[in-house]
Amino acid sequence: MKHFLIALQFSCLALFTSLDSKAAESDPPNIVFIFADDWGWGDLSCHGHPYVNTPNIDRLAKEGTDFLRFSVASGVCSPSRTAVMTGHFPARYNIDGHFAWVPSNARRNMPDWLDPNAVTLPRLLQGGGYATAHFGKWHLSNNMIPDSPLPSAYGYDAYGAFNCAGEQMPVHEDADHAIEFMQQSHQAGKPFFVNLWLHEPHTPFHTVPKYRWRFRDLDEVDNIYASVLSHADDRIGEVLDAIDRLKLRDNTLVVFSSDNGPARAKKASELALMHDTATGAGYNIAASKGITGGRKGYKAALFEGGIGVPFIARWPGKIAADKVDASSLISAVDLLPTFCEIAEVSLPEDYAPDGVSQVSTLMGHQKQQRQKPLFWKMNAGRSKPGDNSFHWVSYAVVHEQWKLLSSSDASHVELYDLDSDPLESVDLKNEQKTVVASLLSKIESWKETLPASPDPSLFSAERKK
Template sequence: MNRTVTSKKILFLFFLVGIQGLLLGQEKPPNVIVIFVDDLGYGDLSSFGHPTIRTPHIDQMAQEGVKLTQFYVGASICTPSRAALLTGRLPIRSGMAGSKNSGNVLYPRSTGGLPQSEKTIAEAVKEKNYTTGIIGKWHLGHLPEYLPLNHGFDYYFGIPYSNDMLPPRYKKAPKLPLYENEEIIEHDPNQKLLTKRYTEKAIDFIEANRDNPFFLYYPNNFPHTPLHVSDDFENRSKRGLYGDVVEEIDWSVGEILKTLKDLNIDENTFVVFTSDNGPWLKRGKKGGSAGLLYEGKASTYEGGFRVPAVVRWPGKIPANQTFDAITTAMDLYPTILNLMGSPLPDDLTLDGVDLMPLLSGEKKKVNDVVYYYLRDELYAIRKGSWKAHFITKPSYSKEKPKIHKTPKLFNIDVDPSEKYEIGEHHPEIIEEIKDIYKEHQKTIKPVKSQLDLGY
């Protein structure tokens, strides 16, 4: 009898060990953090060539991961760029691009926002039991039905639009609201403390969800103007106030990465750092730099659409790599959903592709076409090395858009500053890109422009 009981106990122990082995063999779903700063230019990080702004934590992130040198956003200005990131779709498809009759972005008087028909990353991953949070700038609609908690986020702390959308610049605007979830908890918060408060809230969110998979979207309001920085970082940068602000953002990134390491979830967290568009050159010293790229925010030149990007996932993505392949913010949508095992929506046209084959070193490229929209008009297309401008216009200029009967052609790989127009030598390339233009237009269906509502 005792021998039988002992045998059963041994078998039961083997069963437990076997189950434990199976559980250990199953990889825990990865956490994801997307840090999406505002108006940071391609040349504003030391790892991307800035001579005086010091960004050691982002630089370290690049050394421990991948630096993407040809990363493009879905639009060169706030609202449509954010819509593209969170939906994986060009803003022209969701009604978030704007029109000739609207502004470039949503304003405090606007009554539109990201339609409920769109499925955000947050909504998709919640189906896989992820906890979702946003800390920072939303800018996809400030009316209740458009706020983050109605687009898949469990927690929200931040400002619903840009930090300059307040009186006296916007005479009829209310005092700048700071939200926690669906409640305005402060009016006109001290912007000098915003980055510190955002960092604290981000760390609180990570710590609270250390044992459960989470998606954290951290769109800091800065370095969009007006610039504000805490006393700890004031007058520290040789680049002046703008540099101070960027260096405090770098500190914030460092605190988040340190938290991941302290909690032993570092190797199970996929982290992305990038910007919503190029620098606001109109702001002079208070704006950033696109480095060698031409133009900036609100333009369809490289300086408006190409932004710095760094991706880090220890043990899964090879360290200290620089990839020159074309990638886009819209690629993050399918990449993140695939990482989490969430199916891609089959009723919506996606404009991104999964980046993991590239990031893991399996493939050299995953995409080679970029569409440059300004509001609802397609101004330019890049195919591989070649970029054709069908329409050109300087940013923030009263100059009318110039339509080119023969598109202006540039080789972006050798001429990122777009100085040397060489279309006459490559008519076959122009024809190829014209064909891409025609085929792309067939995929665009008319939708209501949300940026026109209340403008």
């Protein structure tokens, strides 16, 4: 009789496990989007960094697919994040640079915050039954603009953030809040969408002795840089462990990426402490030691070093494990339609994203030629190249295998075949003049669709002063 009861218990357990498994397969998938700040393509141990150690991100790559041709929509923070939120090129919102204090925004013909009435990814998912949260950096406005909308105005059920109006969340508390939110959402029986937008490795570098000690044999600036990345990687590991603990691993898409390439000082700088009004005191840009994996340029440039960043996606059973995709071109503007398709959330009929859904690409299906061109617009610091300068580019377009970079008046251009030359080593403008003319025409046509100036409803009351 005892053996019968044991057998019955195991039979019931197997039945319930089977039912739980089938229920999990039918549940909407959770989505965790980890977006770092200034994390270069080469700043991962799985990408060959000589001393940075990122075992948790490496774990994502081992358990998922590493996409080598992902591009963000700008070389700097705020426009890059705008593209993720809206599925649009940020120039459609006059967001061509980072949000700063009001006089700087006004001087650069920018609004003071992203339009809260725009179609946004979290609001779409929220409408589709998801619990939505944002933890970490915001920078779709600025903490120096106190009347800017809070993240909750864009479709988040919960948030903890910095570089926004209101209370500034301490930078290292992002993972703790994300884990708590995932637990609460799971207990409530709701799928969740979580933005985990890390501060690292943006200045100031907020170091912790435990992580400095890990790299105690390195020179000071390398030690600082490695320590903050290691701290961020540990927090990512805590989130991954929580997903496992909640038994949600197989039904959760986790994506790791970065908003732009690594920062570099314009000239040699002495290591010193600096203070940021949103995040506090830490080390300055002299400790910015990020690398691009051979890509040309750095942060604030539209060359691949500025916009070609890590993109690793894990979704067990859906996305191939331990795979590298070196050919599929994915853009940040693709994330909104992609995440919505995964969540089975329909896009509004009057909304036309600049991006396309990349679900089939993530799942390793046959590569298709991208039909829509990708465009970039930035406020360049010069009109033609100077010594070791990558910041002369005001416009860029990628179509088929070609990438064209142009100064503001098109007096200087460069053309690269990204399929055969992803590191932009050989300028082909003289050999491919017809291609150059065609791509310049596309840029001009695109520019005609952009607004001349921001909507005044997106101006702070500070402008009236």
